[in-house]
Amino acid sequence: MNKSDYNPNELLICIASRLMEDNATCFIGTGIPMLAAALAQKMHAPNLISIFEFGGIGAQLEKLPLAVGDMRTFNKGLMAAGICDIMEAGQCGFVDYGFLGGAQIDIYGNLNSTVIGDDHDNPKVRLPGSGGGNDVGSTCWKTIIIMQHGVRRFIPKIDFITTPGYLSGPGAREEAGLPPNTGPYRVVTNLGTLGFDENSKRMKLLALNPGITVEEVIENTGFELIIPDKIDNNPAPSMPELKILREDVDKDRFYI
Amino acid sequence: MKVISSGIGELIQPPDLNAFREWNHTQKSKSLIDKRMTESEAISKFLQDGQYIGIELYGTVRAPMSLTREIIRQGYKNLSCAGQGVYESELLAAANAIKKLDWTYIGFEVYGLSNSARRAVESGYVEKVVEWSNAALSWRFKAAAMGVPFLPTRVMLGTDTYKFSAAKVVECPFTGDKLCLLPALILDVGFIHVHRADKYGNCQIDGISGFSAEMARASKRLIISAEEIVDEELIRSQPDRTIIPYYLVDAVVEAPFGSHPGEMTGLYERDEEHIRNYAKDSKDIEQTRQYLDQWIYDVKNHNEYLELVGEQRLSEIRIGGNRE
Numbered sequence: 349m350n351k352s353d354y355n356p357n358e359l360l361i362c363i364a365s366r367l368m369e370d371n372a373t374c375f376i377g378t379g380i381p382m383l384a385a386a387l388a389q390k391m392h393a394p395n396l397i398s399i400f401e402f403g404g405i406g407a408q409l410e411k412l413p414l415a416v417g418d419m420r421t422f423n424k425g426l427m428a429a430g431i432c433d434i435m436e437a438g439q440c441g442f443v444d445y446g447f448l449g450g451a452q453i454d455i456y457g458n459l460n461s462t463v464i465g466d467d468h469d470n471p472k473v474r475l476p477g478s479g480g481g482n483d484v485g486s487t488c489w490k491t492i493i494i495m496q497h498g499v500r501r502f503i504p505k506i507d508f509i510t511t512p513g514y515l516s517g518p519g520a521r522e523e524a525g526l527p528p529n530t531g532p533y534r535v536v537t538n539l540g541t542l543g544f545d546e547n548s549k550r551m552k553l554l555a556l557n558p559g560i561t562v563e564e565v566i567e568n569t570g571f572e573l574i575i576p577d578k579i580d581n582n583p584a585p586s587m588p589e590l591k592i593l594r595e596d597v598d599k600d601r602f603y604i
Numbered sequence: 605m606k607v608i609s610s611g612i613g614e615l616i617q618p619p620d621l622n623a624f625r626e627w628n629h630t631q632k633s634k635s636l637i638d639k640r641m642t643e644s645e646a647i648s649k650f651l652q653d654g655q656y657i658g659i660e661l662y663g664t665v666r667a668p669m670s671l672t673r674e675i676i677r678q679g680y681k682n683l684s685c686a687g688q689g690v691y692e693s694e695l696l697a698a699a700n701a702i703k704k705l706d707w708t709y710i711g712f713e714v715y716g717l718s719n720s721a722r723r724a725v726e727s728g729y730v731e732k733v734v735e736w737s738n739a740a741l742s743w744r745f746k747a748a749a750m751g752v753p754f755l756p757t758r759v760m761l762g763t764d765t766y767k768f769s770a771a772k773v774v775e776c777p778f779t780g781d782k783l784c785l786l787p788a789l790i791l792d793v794g795f796i797h798v799h800r801a802d803k804y805g806n807c808q809i810d811g812i813s814g815f816s817a818e819m820a821r822a823s824k825r826l827i828i829s830a831e832e833i834v835d836e837e838l839i840r841s842q843p844d845r846t847i848i849p850y851y852l853v854d855a856v857v858e859a860p861f862g863s864h865p866g867e868m869t870g871l872y873e874r875d876e877e878h879i880r881n882y883a884k885d886s887k888d889i890e891q892t893r894q895y896l897d898q899w900i901y902d903v904k905n906h907n908e909y910l911e912l913v914g915e916q917r918l919s920e921i922r923i924g925g926n927r928e
Contacts, residue, residue, distance in 0.1 A: 378713050401738060402661065403812030414876075415690070415713050417665040419811055419869045430813035432746055435739035439758055458763075462735065468768050469733070474725040476711030476718065477687075478765050482737035486759045509764045524762030525773065525782025602714070 354585045356538045357604050358593060362585040364494050364536045372444040373397045375484045380494050381447035382413050386597045401480040403429040412598055438487035446484035446491045451475055452506040455550050455571045457513025457532030460506040478510050485511035486526055490533035497537035503570040514549035539565050545574050555580035606775040613734035615770035616684050616704050617656045619753050619788035627824055632851055638803045639856045643674040643906055646855035650825040655792035656684040661814035663691025664866040664874050668797035668829045670859040670906040677900055688741055697721040698892050704732040708741045715883035720892060735768040740786050742815040747788035749821030756783040794823030797862050801830040805853025808845040811869030820848040829859040859906055861918060872921045
């Protein structure tokens with residue numbers, strides 16, 4: 349499809365959706381992750397197990413949830429539990445993926461969703477706070493972050509580490525006491541898909557969205573990205589993806 | 605146990621587990637007595653200015669909104685609050701009811717930031733904000749519910765969320781790992797909305813249970829609002845469904861559509877138009893004030909509030925009702 353045939357949100361949803369594996373357990377947050385999970389269940393991952401922090405496990409996402417605790421988060425679900433059950437399952441290692449957003453991100457995938465400004469007690473902007481973000485980023489095996497790309501969001505030093513990425517670099521999560529072999533896995537943006545270098549834990553470019561150049565990604569990133577020799581191209585949203593997204597997942601056009 | 609570091613946030617409500625035991629022994633009746641009262645009676649009887657409160661679940665989902673509106677109507681101004689909230693925290697902030705917050709999330713979900721909470725913090729009206737994660741606040745209630753002063757966990761470690769909390773990092777005496785210790789949180793007054801309760805306060809909830817079980821057990825006073833007050837026989841016919849036993853409860857208030865404009869599993873959907881309009885109005889301080897006047901200060905009680913919403917709107921959101 350041509351770039352003009354879909355909008356930026358549709359692209360983000362489709363690319364995030366393709367990262368969701370069948371038979372995997374996924375923490376789902378508000379917004380784009382909900383749409384991506386619903387799309388994945390209807391495309392390639394009918395047994396994607398959605399996990400919502402206030403207690404919904406294994407819902408069939410027929411109607412789009414508007415809140416992480418609403419009744420659609422356990423529609424035809426496997427269990428309607430409580431927040432402690434969910435967070436304890438994460439802490440015990442049962443949750444494969446966590447999908448998160450944030451206002452700011454740094455080179456190690458640390459996220460800020462708490463305050464803008466360098467004085468916590470007198471913030472320039474008070475943001476919503478951690479919510480379940482810190483818990484997801486601390487305990488699930490692989491965190492996938494979904495954000496708009498830009499130099500004011502991808503910055504060398506974020507104002508507040510709400511949710512842990514690789515903290516100050518290799519070994520820092522383990523040193524802090526976080527469970528081993530966890531951390532950010534992918535960053536999905538309107539420009540492309542990024543990952544983290546195995547040794548340095550620094551962010552690197554993995555794939556470009558249709559029509560986007562490496563230079564555009566570099567220009568929109570406030571720190572030095574690792575640019576490997578081989579970079580993939582993310583396929584544009586397919587007709588079946590868009591059809592399901594528009595006619596089924598978000599037919600009221602709440603997000604797209 | 606070796607303490608490695610301490611968060612710099614204030615421990616707003618230091619836990620005293622022996623005092624809590626004593627309280628539960630001497631101040632909580634174990635008799636099956638009728639605890640039904642109006643929201644006005646319940647709140648004026650059990651809530652004092654300056655106390656620490658908690659509200660479950662959150663503003664658009666099974667929240668005790670009729671009780672929240674009554675707290676505002678009665679003009680409390682110096683409360684401390686466990687901030688896991690959407691609409692209810694936003695309204696309390698709009699009414700300048702909160703001075704200190706243990707904060708995990710206050711926002712408006714798909715509609716973005718909580719404008720009033722934002723104004724209250726950025727202006728300095730809220731004097732103290734201490735950071736936590738969602739799991740952390742729930743586990744703090746769980747610790748109190750277990751009757752222990754803290755729980756060791758593996759969240760918040762290494763972050764500023766920890767640094768600006770009142771948690772501590774310790775070395776585990778068994779494994780040597782670093783753990784984040786969360787202090788128990790005992791509320792002066794807790795507020796929970798449920799599907800059904802009997803007159804004694806035995807409560808049942810349909811759908812997800814959020815943090816109701818833990819918070820109910822962590823509250824020195826607990827005010828329940830219920831969609832329906834049911835006969836004791838109904839509770840006794842399905843006791844496995846009871847999540848809050850009567851001895852935790854101090855007041856039972858009947859409140860059909862008590863979560864409006866939020867939803868109630870199986871009974872009614874969220875009133876999207878009401879929420880969307882408020883999210884828009886709350887950007888402006890004067891319009892926020894007008895909202896508080898119209899929907900809280902100028903109505904006497906929850907019944908008048910429901911009259912203002914109107915039977916037509918209520919039937920539209922009722923599940924299995926007249927919705928097209």
